[in-house]
Amino acid sequence: MKITAINVYQKNLPLREGRYNWSNGNSVEVFDATIVELITDDGIRGYGECTPLGASYLPAYGPGVRAGLAEIGPKIIGYDPRDLMSINARMDSALKGHPYVKSAIDVACWDILGKSADMPIYQLLGGKQQADVNLYRAISQEAPEIMAEKIEGYKNEGYTKFQLKVGGNAEQDIVRIHQCRAVLADTDLLVADANTGWTMHEAARVVWAVRDLDVYIEQPCATYEECLAIRKRTALPFILDEVIDGVQMLLRGLNDGAFDAINLKISKVGGLTRARQIRDLCVTTGVAMTIEDTWGGDFVTAAIAHLAQSTPEEFLLSSTDFNSYGTVTIASGAPQRVEGKMSANGEPGLGCDPIKASLGEPVLVLH
Incomplete structure (x- = not known):
């Protein structure tokens, strides 16, 4: 099995309560979600998501996820998504740091692994x-x-x-x-x-x-x-x-x-x-x-x-x-x-x- 293509989606996620407030006056009303779709030559598709808590919480922000995926994505195409350690090593080699960028891909690989094994991830x-x-x-x-x-x-x-x-x-x-x-x-x-x-x-x-x-x-x-x-x-x-x-x-x-x-x-x-x-x-x-x-x-x-x-x-x-x-x-x-x-x-x-x-x-x- 090999990854043949990657689709990246952006979705705004508004809050039911209107606003979420935390320390030092920080707040968010709409969350910037990035969803990754990994497509394989076996026809199995895997999905992962990364939604940072704005740009002032951790060193992570919505547009940064997508910029990082553009850098990492081409480096994992052609490789088996079920080889989790190898995929993570390739991501680390392609982009130093930025773990939040890699998270959605890693979760999508687990999704594919579970589907190929006919087992839930847990x-x-x-x-x-x-x-x-x-x-x-x-x-x-x-x-x-x-x-x-x-x-x-x-x-x-x-x-x-x-x-x-x-x-x-x-x-x-x-x-x-x-x-x-x-x-x-x-x-x-x-x-x-x-x-x-x-x-x-x-x-x-x-x-x-x-x-x-x-x-x-x-x-x-x-x-x-x-x-x-x-x-x-x-x-x-x-x-x-x-x-x-x-x-x-x-x-x-x-x-x-x-x-x-x-x-x-x-x-x-x-x-x-x-x-x-x-x-x-x-x-x-x-x-x-x-x-x-x-x-x-x-x-x-x-x-x-x-x-x-x-x-x-x-x-x-x-x-x-x-x-x-x-x-x-x-x-x-x-x-x-x-x-x-x-x-x-x-x-x-x-x-x-x-x-x-x-x-x-x-x-x-x-x-």
């Missing part, structure tokens, strides 16, 4: 470890009372895990955390995710002010060293996200005792091949994970579901269903939220079929 990633996965709901940064009110609404939809977007004004963030924890049951999970937004002195104030609450602290500061300093000042469970961008940083964090859990984003590390590597190391070393991505539609949500379902339940802190946040459907068969949970449908590969009328015409065709 089976290839280690087997189904849980029937469905518990989802968290991200609560966009707003006034404390509005965030608490939204949590109560989402609890009625079956969610029991919530990720507060903090990382703004420290005084307000303290109130946000207190008010939101107050409307939750003792069994509900609450994560205060600063998305690198606090300086060290602000983070120190916040963790001290909420020290008696049942809350996780996620990525309080911009650098690993700053986060480690705050980690040493609090007994609250601690999650690192943005700075854990590969195996080397995971190993460094393990050595330093820098976290209790990590946030594993598929496109941040370059796709399912490397995400599985990190996932397996976390399971081996006893580290829990939130398994997700930067953002996305149906294909991203499906990839998350497969990786999450193939992860032992005790190591899966939470996951998310990005396709429920948007107003546009780009594939049939994608996981759908039911009472705060989701699952892949068990069909081969990702289990998704593109809705070509929704995707439109490709913006880039490579032969």
Whole structure:
């Protein structure tokens, strides 16, 4: 089997709530999604997606995905997409860094591998470890009372895990955390995710002010060293996200005792091949994970579901269903939220079929 052509699609994904706000005044209203279609000489087609969280979150942005694909794509045509390590090596040789660009291709290769083996991807990633996965709901940064009110609404939809977007004004963030924890049951999970937004002195104030609450602290500061300093000042469970961008940083964090859990984003590390590597190391070393991505539609949500379902339940802190946040459907068969949970449908590969009328015409065709 060989890749004979690559089609690249661009799709805008507007938000149901209108706007998503996070640390330091950042916000997005419409997400810029890139969908990759790999075509093989066997007639099997594979799909992957990369949807960055705007241009100010990680070193990734929508037009950059497509520019990188134009560079990488010709280098993998003529090669077997099922040879995952070889495809990743060729991508790394063609373009240094930019893992987010490579993620959609890698996921599309997994989709082809699953279809050719007549198996869902979760089976290839280690087997189904849980029937469905518990989802968290991200609560966009707003006034404390509005965030608490939204949590109560989402609890009625079956969610029991919530990720507060903090990382703004420290005084307000303290109130946000207190008010939101107050409307939750003792069994509900609450994560205060600063998305690198606090300086060290602000983070120190916040963790001290909420020290008696049942809350996780996620990525309080911009650098690993700053986060480690705050980690040493609090007994609250601690999650690192943005700075854990590969195996080397995971190993460094393990050595330093820098976290209790990590946030594993598929496109941040370059796709399912490397995400599985990190996932397996976390399971081996006893580290829990939130398994997700930067953002996305149906294909991203499906990839998350497969990786999450193939992860032992005790190591899966939470996951998310990005396709429920948007107003546009780009594939049939994608996981759908039911009472705060989701699952892949068990069909081969990702289990998704593109809705070509929704995707439109490709913006880039490579032969």
